Amino acid sequence: MVDRALFTAMSGEKSSMEGMQIAAANLANVNTPGYRADYPLVASHVLDGNSAQNARVLSYDGSTYSDFEPGPIGYTGNSLDVAISGEGFIAVQNKDGKEGYTRAGNFRLNQDGLLTSSRGNLILGIDGPITVPQAKRVSINKDGAVLALPIGETEKDIVEVGRLKLVKPDVTKLIKGEDGMFYINGEGQSEASDSVNLVPEFLEGSNIDAVRTLVDLIDVSRRFEFHGKLAKSVDDKGFSCNSLLKDLV
């Protein structure tokens, strides 16, 4: 039989382990355009609140929340790259037809001429997905208009083939979906906003601060080892206890 302190230590270890997993996932995405860092929420949970001495306070991992701080933006020179400076998101339609939001502005054209994200999800314009005809040159301007220079035409005949749907939803209502895009909690879509600053030919990196995450990793791994030490210590005491009892009987 072992002291119930082992389970308290185990809850701490589990939280630290989850913290390490989140830190590792963040570090893995240091180079992903538009990625938002996740942070764990840890709460304490009192077990057996009846006793005067609260010796059983477990920690449990509530959930994660995403950090919506803007990441660094850098010039790429690609005509289909856009970055958002400040708040705001680009509306994208996922494979199930639901509207999601992203900051990753590295667009491309698929074989049907539709403007898509790097994963193949359709970028939404204010009138739905944007189709670009065969063109010599495609570009996006800072108001979100997608401009194409059709083959055979001159500079004066640049035509607007769509306008990006840029939104500024309340970030407290956004949750990260499995595909990395953000969705409004519950159902619903956000209205297009005209106060989003788009910077064409730039790309926003992930908002992971590598320096901070690495130091957090050190912090979390040492914490994990502390809990391990505690668990071992409890185990040793239980062992000594058992051997004492064994001698008595």
Added chain:
Amino acid sequence: MDSALWTARTGLEAQHKHLAIISNNLANANTTGFKKNRAEFEDLVYQVFKQPGAATSDQTHSPNGIVVGTGVKLADNKKMFTQGPITQTNNSLDITISGRGFLKVEVPGDSDLSYTRAGSLQVNNQGQLTMHNGYVIQPPITIPEGAQNINISKDGAVSVTTPNSTDEIGRIETADFINPSGLLAMGENLYKETNGSGQPILGTPGVDGFGTLQQGCLEGSNVNVVEEMVDLVEAQRTFEMSSKAVSAIDGILQTLIRES
């Protein structure tokens, strides 16, 4: 949640940001009219474990206390509006503001005026004087067709020589601000007014402390490359020192885990 570790981490993050500021300065060492940014740091809030001057007995007070700091942060990143080096280009549309003042520019799609120090002017297809990127200088000055010589005087009077005569066709006005460092840098060599900069003060170049206009010259970037390189080395070493603190703390924690 080690406090020493968190404090050391702030040092790393601050120098990391410092490097970004220095890189921007170095990247713009050749940008006409660029004004360098200077990073300033401040210490973070202190935790008081024992109040200095607390009474130790009825007659005595403790001369100091235990007050522990929590690190550093980047407090300020202000643009230094010192004059950049002036180079002669002998191009009649290049002007430099020697002293205080900004040219007023209209950016399409923006009802507010923007301001610039980049005086490499050009003429657009309607004959208007514009910045190098086509934004029209305000108030608009139109160079008539057939102009052979454009002359811009120290106080901004623009006169043009045509085969028939020499006429003054307009005046370049400059604007100054009480606190130019408070202007919002927009990129493209442009600045915009903010609450911090104060209202623009309109004036004539050369009068009442406004800088004069010099034709045929360009103002270079005021980045001093030597100073930036020294700052770079300093930032790197300070980063390394904080990182040494992180390793030391990590070592302590490892010892604790191993030996206890």
